[in-house]
Amino acid sequence: MLRVLLCALLASACASCPPRCECSEAAHTVKCVSRELRDIPSGIPGYTRNLFITGNQLIRISSESFRGLENVTNLSLSNNRISALDSRAFSGLPRLRSLDLSSNQLALIHPEAFTVQNQSLQELNLSRALYNHSSVMDLATSLRWSSLGTLRGLDLSNNGLVFLPPRIFSHLGGLRRLQLANNSLVALHNATLSGLERLEELDLTLNALKTVPEEGLRELDSVPGAVLLLRKNPFVCRCGIEALALWLNRSQGRVGDAGGLACAFPASMRNTSLLAVGALALGCHQGGGGADLALQTSYVFLGIVLGFVGLVFLLVLYLNRKGIKKRVYELRDTCREVWEGYHYRFEADPGPRPSQGAAGDV
Numbered sequence: 001m002l003r004v005l006l007c008a009l010l011a012s013a014c015a016s017c018p019p020r021c022e023c024s025e026a027a028h029t030v031k032c033v034s035r036e037l038r039d040i041p042s043g044i045p046g047y048t049r050n051l052f053i054t055g056n057q058l059i060r061i062s063s064e065s066f067r068g069l070e071n072v073t074n075l076s077l078s079n080n081r082i083s084a085l086d087s088r089a090f091s092g093l094p095r096l097r098s099l100d101l102s103s104n105q106l107a108l109i110h111p112e113a114f115t116v117q118n119q120s121l122q123e124l125n126l127s128r129a130l131y132n133h134s135s136v137m138d139l140a141t142s143l144r145w146s147s148l149g150t151l152r153g154l155d156l157s158n159n160g161l162v163f164l165p166p167r168i169f170s171h172l173g174g175l176r177r178l179q180l181a182n183n184s185l186v187a188l189h190n191a192t193l194s195g196l197e198r199l200e201e202l203d204l205t206l207n208a209l210k211t212v213p214e215e216g217l218r219e220l221d222s223v224p225g226a227v228l229l230l231r232k233n234p235f236v237c238r239c240g241i242e243a244l245a246l247w248l249n250r251s252q253g254r255v256g257d258a259g260g261l262a263c264a265f266p267a268s269m270r271n272t273s274l275l276a277v278g279a280l281a282l283g284c285h286q287g288g289g290g291a292d293l294a295l296q297t298s299y300v301f302l303g304i305v306l307g308f309v310g311l312v313f314l315l316v317l318y319l320n321r322k323g324i325k326k327r328v329y330e331l332r333d334t335c336r337e338v339w340e341g342y343h344y345r346f347e348a349d350p351g352p353r354p355s356q357g358a359a360g361d362v
């Protein structure tokens, strides 16, 4: 009450600091850390450039959440319980450059959630921010619709992502750094990385890549300026890995951790450097993949089985040759009898019908 009264009397006291927050005018910084706040506090001073509302209980951010904060460039809402981002949730922050939403539970992300009139956003941290893999569809839509052409850095690590929708990053033409570490990505499909012409760093460490077939290698080659990090993936050093091993040999300059990549399976190859696998030749068919080899093996097998069946058939014929001869003679005799019977009936008996017809005419 006293504070409100003071505010009414002295305008400068109002500009001081919201309750449960710490403000530093000299550093242009306001921090409201671990104070169980459920909403963005009102009365945040206009000089604020760095705003931290972290470790609280925020649940939803709407276009009403931030008003009149034209100087804020850095906003951290990390470690809250934010599950919904409404349309233009940050449009009250026209100079926002860096937005940290890490460690939240985003389930509903409006297609225009990240739109800021000025297109000023450069850094977006969504590390451990998605509620579950289903949120990635909302996110993909939002990354396309929110006019994020100026974004330089995007952190999507620690999210349990299983796949990335095609063209998810296609509207982020200015992106330089993309963190995808510690997800569960099993493959890079066509068009996953399309639109990232200016990428300089792509972190794929600690995912679930067992190999990277031609399709994925084409994707990695579609971002030629990017340094790639691929460590701590469970690479399986069987026939399917050859393409990756060859690619690695000629792309070592681009793969920041090429020397650290190792086989995880089979057990006999564990810890073998992936660079050495290329030289070892895994006993796979050259040129073709493992599937080709399997197909050829099965054709050979089929040929042997058919040949064997044919031999047995011929043997049976040979052993039975007397019986067969007898049968053939019997068959011939039967045929002859039938033929003779036919002749006998039709030649001895010219048929009743023509005579009947003739009789009818008369």
Ligand SMILES: *[C@@H]1O[C@H](CO)[C@@H](O)[C@H](O)[C@H]1NC(C)=O
Binding pocket: 045, 046, 047, 068, 069, 070, 071
């Ligand atoms: C934003 O900062 C500028 C320069 O420091 C200042 O003149 C202006 O009043 C600030 N805006 C608000 C709403 O306080």
Ligand SMILES: *[C@@H]1O[C@H](CO)[C@@H](O)[C@H](O)[C@H]1NC(C)=O
Binding pocket: 094, 095, 118, 120
């Ligand atoms: C847009 O952003 C730029 C750079 O961050 C800033 O200088 C400019 O004042 C902003 N424009 C408005 C209308 O806020």
Ligand SMILES: *[C@@H]1O[C@H](CO)[C@@H](O)[C@H](O)[C@H]1NC(C)=O
Binding pocket: 050, 073, 074, 097, 098, 122, 123
């Ligand atoms: C604000 O964000 C920029 C990146 O846009 C970063 O370089 C800078 O260190 C941040 N400042 C603070 C106080 O967090």
Ligand SMILES: *[C@@H]1O[C@H](CO)[C@@H](O)[C@H](O)[C@H]1NC(C)=O
Binding pocket: 078, 100, 102, 125, 126, 127, 153, 155, 179
């Ligand atoms: C994003 O936030 C996490 C957790 O706060 C932090 O560890 C990480 O360094 C941030 N990412 C970037 C690119 O700054």
Ligand SMILES: *[C@@H]1O[C@H](CO)[C@@H](O)[C@H](O)[C@H]1NC(C)=O
Binding pocket: 131, 132, 133, 134
């Ligand atoms: C994600 O959570 C939502 C809501 O609880 C649920 O309906 C959906 O099936 C979950 N998706 C996954 C992939 O677990």
Ligand SMILES: *[C@@H]1O[C@H](CO)[C@@H](O)[C@H](O)[C@H]1NC(C)=O
Binding pocket: 128, 158, 159, 160, 182
């Ligand atoms: C990977 O992400 C999960 C959350 O998705 C987290 O619990 C785990 O600690 C992370 N692991 C590492 C090594 O960062």
Ligand SMILES: *[C@@H]1O[C@H](CO)[C@@H](O)[C@H](O)[C@H]1NC(C)=O
Binding pocket: 189, 190, 215
């Ligand atoms: C990926 O592209 C290649 C050639 O561009 C095509 O042959 C292949 O079928 C595509 N894969 C998928 C899953 O669309």
Ligand SMILES: *[C@@H]1O[C@H](CO)[C@@H](O)[C@H](O)[C@H]1NC(C)=O
Binding pocket: 249, 275, 276, 278, 279
């Ligand atoms: C790359 O391949 C070439 C030709 O097969 C081989 O001579 C070279 O040793 C390989 N490099 C590495 C690092 O394995």
Ligand SMILES: *[C@@H]1O[C@H](CO)[C@@H](O)[C@H](O)[C@H]1NC(C)=O
Binding pocket: 270, 271
């Ligand atoms: C593989 O390497 C790790 C760490 O470098 C080590 O702890 C582990 O014992 C190695 N395993 C084998 C089978 O060599």
